[in-house]
Amino acid sequence: MTDEIQLFRDARPEAAPYDPFSKARARARLLTEDAPAPRRRFRWVFATSIATAGALVGGLFFLNTTEPTGTGPETLTSSLQPMSAADYLEKAARIVEQRPETRPQPHQWLYEKKYLKDSDGHMDQFHETWKRMDGQQASSQQDRDGKPIIDGPYLGRNERTPLQKYDHLRTLSTDPDKLFVRTYKKVDKLYAERRAAAERLTDPVYKEMELSELTEDGRHQKAFHVIAELFEGVLTPPRLHAAAFRAIAKVPGVQVLPGNTDLLGRPVMTIARVNEYGSRYEYLVDPLTYASRGVGSVVVRDDVGPRYGGASRGEDGKITPIPAAKKTIGQSFYEIRERAGIVDEVGRVPR
Amino acid sequence: MTVPPALASQEEDEASSRDATLIAESLADPERFALVFDRHADAIHRYVSRRLGPDLADDVVSDTFLTAFRKRATYDLSHQDARPWLYGIASRLIRANRRAETRRNRLLARSPVSETESFDDRSAARVTSAQLKPRLAKVLTTLSAADRDLLLLVAWADLTYEECATALGMPIGTVRSKLHRVRAKIRRAFGGVDPTGTSEKGTP
Numbered sequence: 001m002t003d004e005i006q007l008f009r010d011a012r013p014e015a016a017p018y019d020p021f022s023k024a025r026a027r028a029r030l031l032t033e034d035a036p037a038p039r040r041r042f043r044w045v046f047a048t049s050i051a052t053a054g055a056l057v058g059g060l061f062f063l064n065t066t067e068p069t070g071t072g073p074e075t076l077t078s079s080l081q082p083m084s085a086a087d088y089l090e091k092a093a094r095i096v097e098q099r100p101e102t103r104p105q106p107h108q109w110l111y112e113k114k115y116l117k118d119s120d121g122h123m124d125q126f127h128e129t130w131k132r133m134d135g136q137q138a139s140s141q142q143d144r145d146g147k148p149i150i151d152g153p154y155l156g157r158n159e160r161t162p163l164q165k166y167d168h169l170r171t172l173s174t175d176p177d178k179l180f181v182r183t184y185k186k187v188d189k190l191y192a193e194r195r196a197a198a199e200r201l202t203d204p205v206y207k208e209m210e211l212s213e214l215t216e217d218g219r220h221q222k223a224f225h226v227i228a229e230l231f232e233g234v235l236t237p238p239r240l241h242a243a244a245f246r247a248i249a250k251v252p253g254v255q256v257l258p259g260n261t262d263l264l265g266r267p268v269m270t271i272a273r274v275n276e277y278g279s280r281y282e283y284l285v286d287p288l289t290y291a292s293r294g295v296g297s298v299v300v301r302d303d304v305g306p307r308y309g310g311a312s313r314g315e316d317g318k319i320t321p322i323p324a325a326k327k328t329i330g331q332s333f334y335e336i337r338e339r340a341g342i343v344d345e346v347g348r349v350p351r
Numbered sequence: 352m353t354v355p356p357a358l359a360s361q362e363e364d365e366a367s368s369r370d371a372t373l374i375a376e377s378l379a380d381p382e383r384f385a386l387v388f389d390r391h392a393d394a395i396h397r398y399v400s401r402r403l404g405p406d407l408a409d410d411v412v413s414d415t416f417l418t419a420f421r422k423r424a425t426y427d428l429s430h431q432d433a434r435p436w437l438y439g440i441a442s443r444l445i446r447a448n449r450r451a452e453t454r455r456n457r458l459l460a461r462s463p464v465s466e467t468e469s470f471d472d473r474s475a476a477r478v479t480s481a482q483l484k485p486r487l488a489k490v491l492t493t494l495s496a497a498d499r500d501l502l503l504l505v506a507w508a509d510l511t512y513e514e515c516a517t518a519l520g521m522p523i524g525t526v527r528s529k530l531h532r533v534r535a536k537i538r539r540a541f542g543g544v545d546p547t548g549t550s551e552k553g554t555p
Contacts, residue, residue, distance in 0.1 A: 004537040005530070008506035011487050015397035016405035018412075023396075026413035027388050030420050031381070122385065159406045197447070 016159075020127060020140075028118050028333040085256040086249040089271070092290050097242035103166065104342045106134035110162045110234060111343050111350060114294070115336040117263055126338070130346045135161030139346050148347045166235040174239040176246035179227065183247065187222045205321055217253075217276040224251045224273045228283045232292050234340045241290070258287065262336050268293050278304040278327065284336070296334035299327045370433035374426045384423065387433055388416050394434070395441055398508045402445055411448065415441045430517060438508050439518035442500045490540045498533050501526065 104110070113128040129140045130148060139148035160168060173179055191214055198210035230236060230244040248254055248271060257270040268284040275281065278301030284293040341350030370387055377384035395415060400408035418440050419433075426436060491499055497519075504510045504518055512530070516523040 004534045005502065005506050007537075008487055008502060009509075012507045013401045015400040016408070018393055018396040018400075019405075019409060022409035022413070023392060026392065026409070026416060027385055029413055030388055030416055031385055120382070159404065 024116050024123055025333075025335070028123060031118070031120055031122065031333075085254055085271075088256045088258065089245040089249040092269075092285075093242035093245040096245065096290050097239050099238040101238050103170075104133045104163060104235070106132075106163055107344075108133050109343050109346050109348075110340075111348070112234065112340040113338045113349070115264060115338050116334070117336070118333040119298075119331050123333070130343070131162055132346075133161065133163040133166075133342075135159075135163075137346070150346060162235060166237070169230065169235065169240055170237050172230070172240055174243040176243045176250075179230075179243050180247040180250050183223050183226045184219075186226065187219055190222070191219060209321060215276065220252050221273060221275045221281070224248065224254060225281070227251065228271065231285070231290075232283055232295055234292070234342070236292075245290075257282075260284075262293060263334055264336055264338060266293070274300060276304060278302060278329075292337060292340075294334060294336040296332060296336075298332035299329050302326060302329050369431045371426070371428045371431045374423050374433065375428055377420075377423055381420070384420050387419075391434060391437055392416065394508075395437055398438065398503075399441055399445060401507050402503060403448055407448055411441065411444045414444050418444070432514075434508075435510060435514040435517035438504055438510060438514075439520065442504065442518065446496050446500070486541070490537055493540060494533065494536060498529065498536070501529055502533050505530070 109130045109132055111128075111130050113126060115126050116123050118124075127140065129138065131138045137150050137152065139150045141149045143149055173182065195211070195214055198207055198214070201207040201210060227244050227248040231241050236244070251273070253273050255270075255272045255274075257272060260268050260270050262268045262284055267287050269287040269290070270282045270284055272280050272282045278299055279297050280300045282296045282298070284295065285291060286293055339349060343350055370390070373383050373386050377387070392412060396408055396412045399411045399415075403411060415437060419437055422440075426433070430436065491503075494502065500519060501515055504515045505512070510518060512526045513523055516526045519526075521529075
């Protein structure tokens with residue numbers, strides 16, 4: 001008879017290709033430890049230092065600076081005039097929510113041209129994609145004549161199409177208080193699961209390492225990303241966009257840096273939060289329309305508390321934790337959205 | 352024996368690019384670990400994507416390599432190939448998403464069998480497997496997480512028994528006996544008959 005295992009081997013499901021953005025981010029995340037944000041969902045960012053958290057928790061700052069985003073720590077130290085980020089985001093929310101809502105059509109295409117760059121020189125490239133809203137076709141390459149090469153269905157079985165994602169976002173509450181509470185509920189549930197898993201570890205060193213990552217600052221950082229992901233991208237209904245701006249303003253430590261420029265030299269407003277390891281995570285938006293202009297992270301402090309970077313096993317089998325490698329100030333990874341929008345045909349770009 | 356310079360340099364290149372070497376070097380120079388990522392990320396992604404679907408796969412693969420990176424100092428450098436270690440980490444992270452995996456398998460189990468498969472284009476075995484896909488997906492939902500990990504590391508990640516032992520941290524004898532039991536479970540799930548229909552009895 002056919003071997004039972006061979007049967008499973010022959011029947012293995014199709015594997016979706018590795019999305020180049022996600023792959024680039026996963027790689028960059030290694031090189032900057034916790035740098036890039038995820039494609040679809042927030043990555044866990046764990047933290048240890050209570051000292052830095054103390055400086056951030058409860059503080060909302062409006063940082064008035066003209067330093068380019070991602071160029072280094074100066075963005076936090078030069079000509080700062082603390083103002084209320086909540087007030088600024090409220091103003092932005094009032095503008096955003098006035099925008100008429102237009103549900104994209106299934107035959108339309110989601111266009112994005114992104115610029116990926118890290119400070120270490122591993123990544124420096126543009127990437128252009130068209131994805132049909134119904135998930136049936138996509139294109140990320142062009143032939144010799146510059147015509148897009150169209151691929152077939154590009155989604156996995158359980159993956160939402162862009163249109164389904166949009167419709168899902170429309171079901172979310174547009175009450176900022178509810179959004180905020182729901183976000184923290186979700187974060188706390190994940191934290192509880194993570195803590196329970198850490199408690200089950202038998203090795204005391206690994207257990208300590210895992211538990212030390214579950215800090216209050218990490219909890220707020222997670223909430224920051226969960227909310228920011230709602231307006232990161234093209235497909236955010238206006239009322240949800242406004243609610244997300246209002247809700248994120250309530251997260252302790254959130255900053256707004258209004259006078260930055262992105263890596264393409266365009267003015268951007270940056271909604272950011274520095275985690276307790278000294279990495280500032282940034283969500284860039286257009287300062288006039290508040291549409292997403294990309295995401296990034298940059299190391300802004302190198303004087304934060306120690307963090308575990310792993311553990312070494314001695315000849316006697318004893319496991320000893322080792323500190324994480326020191327990050328360099330200015331080390332960064334950015335994914336800038338040069339242009340994005342909904343178009344009627346593949347190959348077209350939005351105005 | 353004198354080794355010709357060209358060969359010597361080739362061997363040097365191979366040695367320097369072995370996973371264990373890269374991991375050892377990455378302790379002093381963390382960026383060397385990126386080469387381990389470049390080498391294995393696609394394969395690990397394919398495996399995780401098959402088990403959890405593409406949406407979760409991106410996160411799990413990223414977490415797999417970050418976990419590996421953080422624990423690289425404990426890597427057993429006698430293992431030149433890091434695949435079993437990476438698959439082991441991925442397996443543990445997949446378990447953390449077992450609900451999603453179960454949902455995916457239930458969904459696959461409900462999928463209608465394609466009737467457009469051409470017998471001319473594929474071998475008989477593959478056609479049989481294609482027809483069995485939903486049933487196999489259903490069988491996966493009945494296996495324990497440990498059994499599922501082992502079965503799929505062999506079937507979908509193409510690991511050897513020895514590599515599975517390394518990945519899952521168990522003796523190779525346990526791998527063999529567990530797989531024997533998994534085979535029996537599969538046959539029982541098919542009512543004690545050969546699921547391929549090529550023999551009437553399910554005994555190996």
